[in-house]
Amino acid sequence: MITLEDLALKAGVSHSTVSRALADSPLVNPATKARIQNLAQEAGYQVNQVARNLKVRTTKTIGLVVPEVSNPFYPELIQQVADRAKLAGYSLQLHLSAADQESESACIASLAGNRADGILLVTGERGLIARSQVNSLVASGTPVVIMGWVEDAEHLDLVAGDDAAGGRELAYHLADLGHKRIVVLGKPPHRGVLDRMVGFSEALTERGIPLLPEMVIEVASEEEVRIGVSDLLKLPEPPTAIFAYQDSLAAVVYRQLEKEGLSIPNDMTVVGFDNLDLATYLSPELTTVGTHISPLTSAFVSLLVARIQGTYPDPTPQSIIVTPRLVVRASSAPPRSQLNLTDSIS
Amino acid sequence: MITLEDLALKAGVSHSTVSRALADSPLVNPATKARIQNLAQEAGYQVNQVARNLKVRTTKTIGLVVPEVSNPFYPELIQQVADRAKLAGYSLQLHLSAADQESESACIASLAGNRADGILLVTGERGLIARSQVNSLVASGTPVVIMGWVEDAEHLDLVAGDDAAGGRELAYHLADLGHKRIVVLGKPPHRGVLDRMVGFSEALTERGIPLLPEMVIEVASEEEVRIGVSDLLKLPEPPTAIFAYQDSLAAVVYRQLEKEGLSIPNDMTVVGFDNLDLATYLSPELTTVGTHISPLTSAFVSLLVARIQGTYPDPTPQSIIVTPRLVVRASSAPPRSQLNLTDSIS
DNA sequence: AAACCTATTGCAATCGTGTGCAGAAGTACC
DNA sequence: GGTACTTCTGCACACGATTGCAATAGGTTT
Numbered sequence: 001m002i003t004l005e006d007l008a009l010k011a012g013v014s015h016s017t018v019s020r021a022l023a024d025s026p027l028v029n030p031a032t033k034a035r036i037q038n039l040a041q042e043a044g045y046q047v048n049q050v051a052r053n054l055k056v057r058t059t060k061t062i063g064l065v066v067p068e069v070s071n072p073f074y075p076e077l078i079q080q081v082a083d084r085a086k087l088a089g090y091s092l093q094l095h096l097s098a099a100d101q102e103s104e105s106a107c108i109a110s111l112a113g114n115r116a117d118g119i120l121l122v123t124g125e126r127g128l129i130a131r132s133q134v135n136s137l138v139a140s141g142t143p144v145v146i147m148g149w150v151e152d153a154e155h156l157d158l159v160a161g162d163d164a165a166g167g168r169e170l171a172y173h174l175a176d177l178g179h180k181r182i183v184v185l186g187k188p189p190h191r192g193v194l195d196r197m198v199g200f201s202e203a204l205t206e207r208g209i210p211l212l213p214e215m216v217i218e219v220a221s222e223e224e225v226r227i228g229v230s231d232l233l234k235l236p237e238p239p240t241a242i243f244a245y246q247d248s249l250a251a252v253v254y255r256q257l258e259k260e261g262l263s264i265p266n267d268m269t270v271v272g273f274d275n276l277d278l279a280t281y282l283s284p285e286l287t288t289v290g291t292h293i294s295p296l297t298s299a300f301v302s303l304l305v306a307r308i309q310g311t312y313p314d315p316t317p318q319s320i321i322v323t324p325r326l327v328v329r330a331s332s333a334p335p336r337s338q339l340n341l342t343d344s345i346s
Numbered sequence: 347m348i349t350l351e352d353l354a355l356k357a358g359v360s361h362s363t364v365s366r367a368l369a370d371s372p373l374v375n376p377a378t379k380a381r382i383q384n385l386a387q388e389a390g391y392q393v394n395q396v397a398r399n400l401k402v403r404t405t406k407t408i409g410l411v412v413p414e415v416s417n418p419f420y421p422e423l424i425q426q427v428a429d430r431a432k433l434a435g436y437s438l439q440l441h442l443s444a445a446d447q448e449s450e451s452a453c454i455a456s457l458a459g460n461r462a463d464g465i466l467l468v469t470g471e472r473g474l475i476a477r478s479q480v481n482s483l484v485a486s487g488t489p490v491v492i493m494g495w496v497e498d499a500e501h502l503d504l505v506a507g508d509d510a511a512g513g514r515e516l517a518y519h520l521a522d523l524g525h526k527r528i529v530v531l532g533k534p535p536h537r538g539v540l541d542r543m544v545g546f547s548e549a550l551t552e553r554g555i556p557l558l559p560e561m562v563i564e565v566a567s568e569e570e571v572r573i574g575v576s577d578l579l580k581l582p583e584p585p586t587a588i589f590a591y592q593d594s595l596a597a598v599v600y601r602q603l604e605k606e607g608l609s610i611p612n613d614m615t616v617v618g619f620d621n622l623d624l625a626t627y628l629s630p631e632l633t634t635v636g637t638h639i640s641p642l643t644s645a646f647v648s649l650l651v652a653r654i655q656g657t658y659p660d661p662t663p664q665s666i667i668v669t670p671r672l673v674v675r676a677s678s679a680p681p682r683s684q685l686n687l688t689d690s691i692s
Numbered sequence: 693a694a695a696c697c698t699a700t701t702g703c704a705a706t707c708g709t710g711t712g713c714a715g716a717a718g719t720a721c722c
Numbered sequence: 723g724g725t726a727c728t729t730c731t732g733c734a735c736a737c738g739a740t741t742g743c744a745a746t747a748g749g750t751t752t
Binding site: 048091109113114140254 | 392405432438455482597601628629
């Protein structure tokens with residue numbers, strides 16, 4: 001790899017002059033500047049960023065840590081973050097935190113070691129694991145912005161959707177349609193989606209609809225989803241609607257219902273949460289609630305970049321909450337009468 | 347951020363000793379070594395990788411450039427590459443090449459500037475754009491491995507699926523089912539999938555089935571897919587099967603057929619290409635062909651890592667071709683008679 | 693006791709850039 | 723012609739780590 005020194009030799013000047021010429025400094029004679037720039041061009045000179053980073057104490061890199069990527073929510077997020085980061089002049093260092101045991105800690109340590117200018121951290125099912133690391137990183141001057149659920153968030157810069165509000169929207173929607181027996185289906189230890197459940201059940205009670213214990217199903221795998229759904233249909237009074245915590249879970253519910261010979265929404269209403277592209281791939285298209293990812297990521301990276309550049313007006317930790325929106329599609333409808341439903345099952 | 351020098355002061359030794367202690371060098375007294383390590387621990391010392399990288403002329407970073415991420419093929423790929431890279435001790439620098447105009451060139455330049463130890467490059471619809479940059483990068487000693495279609499590939503390390511073979515498999519499958527009027531549907535400028543088409547049509551002619559010009563539909567957007575499908579159904583002799591170049595296109599075809607009131611596979615057989623997770627989300631589950639991504643990514647990163655470490659036995663450029671596999675699911679069936687079909691349309 | 697060896701540590705150079713400061717031209721002004 | 727000023731260039735240090743080599747101290751050998 002060719003260096004400043006190499007160019008300097010060719011041009012018959014010192015490396016300082018070359019450096020300044022390539023930085024388009026007004027300190028260097030326009031003629032020599034042009035000469036040097038041409039030389040660099042044709043020699044295919046590529047500045048050594050790692051040397052440069054060391055000197056200028058900045059890497060123009062932001063770290064993005066995301067739990068995984070099989071849930072379609074994350075790819076959409078990554079794409080947008082990447083676009084926005086590039087626009088602001090930053091490269092992306094991607095880490096998947098669910099990939100190894102040490103999870104977030106290892107990712108953050110790596111990013112800290114590589115002196116990322118800032119870190120975007122999307123929490124996983126168990127919330128923010130590496131809390132203390134984040135604290136000390138922030139204390140030492142590296143901005144970190146969190147997305148997602150996190151316990152005791154007031155000392156962190158945070159961007160999140162208002163999951164409780166989303167849950168309420170869905171509950172109202174189902175209640176308005178006339179559903180009385182409603183199932184909630186989700187992963188048990190997933191703290192990030194607990195608020196969805198809370199908002200949902202609050203709104204149901206508010207409308208005088210009981211959420212019976214047997215109607216709250218905790219599932220840890222696709223297999224358990226299928227079994228859970230199958231069991232529900234055997235109840236003496238089966239539900240008329242299923243609320244899946246996530247669109248991707250709803251997709252599994254779809255498949256099982258189809259296997260059982262039920263049609264959506266005639267025999268069963270299904271609603272999800274997230275409003276992914278996936279929701280429109282399903283058939284019938286899924287009624288769901290969610291923020292557009294776009295305002296989320298917009299706040300996410302613009303807050304971080306502002307922190308990095310010290311341009312954010314308010315120095316205290318921010319909590320940016322984006323309100324989700326109900327998207328009614330074809331998977332929700334008023335319930336059939338009990339009689340018809342049992343008929344169609346037998 | 348705390349440096350070696352800071353630690354050295356605290357420990358009352360020189361920074362060289364600290365460096366060696368942290369590297370667990372046998373050159374330093376076990377007692378002082380332990381003392382220094384404790385000190386570093388409690389001071390929360392994090393080695394400055396950018397300084398280290400400059401000195402050791404290595405970054406333990408590999409660049410991954412991928413066109414985009416909305417096609418579900420890529421997230422699956424990213425996940426696996428990230429896992430394998432981490433396993434080999436490398437971080438990932440992610441670039442999305444379709445995000446900006448300069449496309450691949452800008453990504454590669456950035457990675458070269460940041461002195462990535464190696465680059466994994468997944469080509470997009472138009473094949474490898476930044477050919478000359480890749481060449482000079484490889485010439486200067488940075489290994490690059492390409493995945494996907496590329497013109498004139500013999501001087502590059504390459505990993506790809508055998509798309510022509512996959513296309514043939516699909517053609518045989520449809521022919522065996524008894525289909526005669528078969529539509530091929532894909533994006534026009536997408537060189538990467540041309541081989542699918544070639545293999546497919548070769549196999550059809552081999553079986554004596556003509557692939558009429560009006561049966562080859564080029565579509566550039568979702569909207570065009572819908573129009574294209576809709577138009578097909580108005581033909582005097584509509585097709586009985588549709589081959590979509592990609593699973594994600596097949597998903598759009600599904601939606602349009604549903605809107606038109608046709609049922610898959612009774613009224614129309616649909617097959618895709620890629621064998622994504624998406625294929626099993628669809629209903630009915632999609633018959634498709636594709637390699638498992640796993641052997642692809644495995645070859646992808648292990649070849650690159652071997653090149654970086656100089657452990658690959660054969661120094662000449664490799665072409666690793668992975669053979670895809672036909673996965674028959676519920677979306678393909680023998681054609682109905684012409685009469686029934688036209689009935690169900692009207 | 694001199695010579696030698698070993699274990700441990702520090703000195704100093706190095707990686708490739710950026711940049712403050714000094715110095716060298718060249719120019720203008722009195 | 724001397725002074726001051728402008729314009730340009732180079733010297734040298736810094737960024738924070740690694741590492742070859744020299745140096746020290748202590749112990750062993752003869």
